[in-house]
Amino acid sequence: MMSPxxxxxxxxxxxxxxxxxxxxxxxxELTLAEAYAVQDALVAARETAGVPRSGWKxxxxxxxxxxxxxxxxxxxxxxxxxxxxxxxxxxxLADFIAPRTEPELAIGLATAIDPSMDRAALARAVAWxxxxxxxxxxxxxxxxxxxVQLVADxxxxxxxxxxxxxxxxxxxxxxxxxxxxxxxxDVVLSGSTADVLDHPLNALAALAVHLxxxxxxxxxxxxxxxxxxxxxxxVAAGDKIAVRIAGLGEATVSxx
Numbered sequence: 591m592m593s594p595x596x597x598x599x600x601x602x603x604x605x606x607x608x609x610x611x612x613x614x615x616x617x618x619e620l621t622l623a624e625a626y627a628v629q630d631a632l633v634a635a636r637e638t639a640g641v642p643r644s645g646w647k648x649x650x651x652x653x654x655x656x657x658x659x660x661x662x663x664x665x666x667x668x669x670x671x672x673x674x675x676x677x678x679x680x681x682x683l684a685d686f687i688a689p690r691t692e693p694e695l696a697i698g699l700a701t702a703i704d705p706s707m708d709r710a711a712l713a714r715a716v717a718w719x720x721x722x723x724x725x726x727x728x729x730x731x732x733x734x735x736x737x738v739q740l741v742a743d744x745x746x747x748x749x750x751x752x753x754x755x756x757x758x759x760x761x762x763x764x765x766x767x768x769x770x771x772x773x774x775x776d777v778v779l780s781g782s783t784a785d786v787l788d789h790p791l792n793a794l795a796a797l798a799v800h801l802x803x804x805x806x807x808x809x810x811x812x813x814x815x816x817x818x819x820x821x822x823x824x825v826a827a828g829d830k831i832a833v834r835i836a837g838l839g840e841a842t843v844s845x846x
Contacts, residue, residue, distance in 0.1 A: 597742060609687065610730055625737075633744070643671070677842055677843070696720045697790065717757070719764055726747070727749075765783060768835070770833070
C-alpha cells in the first residue's frame with residue numbers, strides 16, 4: 591500500500607505540472623479517515639514548500655449532493671494563502687488544470703471555534719463576512735469522484751476571490767440571502783445562503799466538530815469558505831464571473 595505521503599506527492603506533482611491524473615488505484619482501498627491522512631500529508635508538503643494555510647473550506651453541503659456521494663455530512667479541506675485573489679482580478683487559466691467556480695459566503699474568524707459553542711457563540715466568533723467565489727480545480731482527469739478521492743485531493747481546493755469584507759456587527763442577518771452566480775452579465779444560477787446546511791453558521795459548527803475529532807482547530811484570522819451556494823460552472827478564457835449576495839455586494843474575477 592502506498593503511504594499517505596506518497597499519494598499526496600502524486601497529487602502535488604499533478605497540481606504543479608497543471609496536468610490531471612487518474613485517481614491512484616490505492617485510494618479505492620482507503621476509508622474516509624485514511625483519505626484525510628492523505629490530505630494532511632498534502633498540506634504538510636505544501637507548508638514545507640513555504641506555502642502557508644489561510645483557512646478551511648467545506649464541500650458537499652447540500653442534501654442532494656450528499657445523497658449522490660452516499661454520505662450524510664459535508665467534506666472538509668484547507669485553503670492556502672497563495673490561492674487568494676483580489677476581487678476584480680484577471681486570472682490565467684494556465685494556472686489551473688480544469689477550473690470551475692462557485693459562489694460561497696466567506697467568513698473570517700475573530701476567535702477560535704470549538705464543538706461546545708452554540709449558534710450565538712459561533713456568531714460572536716465571526717469577525718466579518720463577504721461574498722466569495724471559490725475556484726476549484728481537481729487534480730484528477732474528468733469524471734465522477736468518490737468522497738475518498740475528493741478528500742485526498744483536498745476537496746479540489748485551488749483559489750478563491752473575496753469581495754468587500756463586512757464587519758459582523760454591521761452585517762445584515764445572513765441565514766437566507768439571495769445569491770446569484772453571474773457569467774458575462776447573465777445570471778446562470780441562483781440560490782440562497784440557506785442552501786449551506788440551512789444556515790452558514792451550521793457550516794462553522796460542522797467544521798468545529800470535524801476538526802476536534804481530528805485533533806485540529808480553526809483559529810482567529812482563519813478564512814472559512816462556507817460551501818457552495820449553487821452548483822459550480824466551468825470557466826473559459828474571456829469569462830467574467832461574479833457572485834452577488836443580497837445585502838453584501840459582489841465579488842468578481844475574469845479569466846484570461
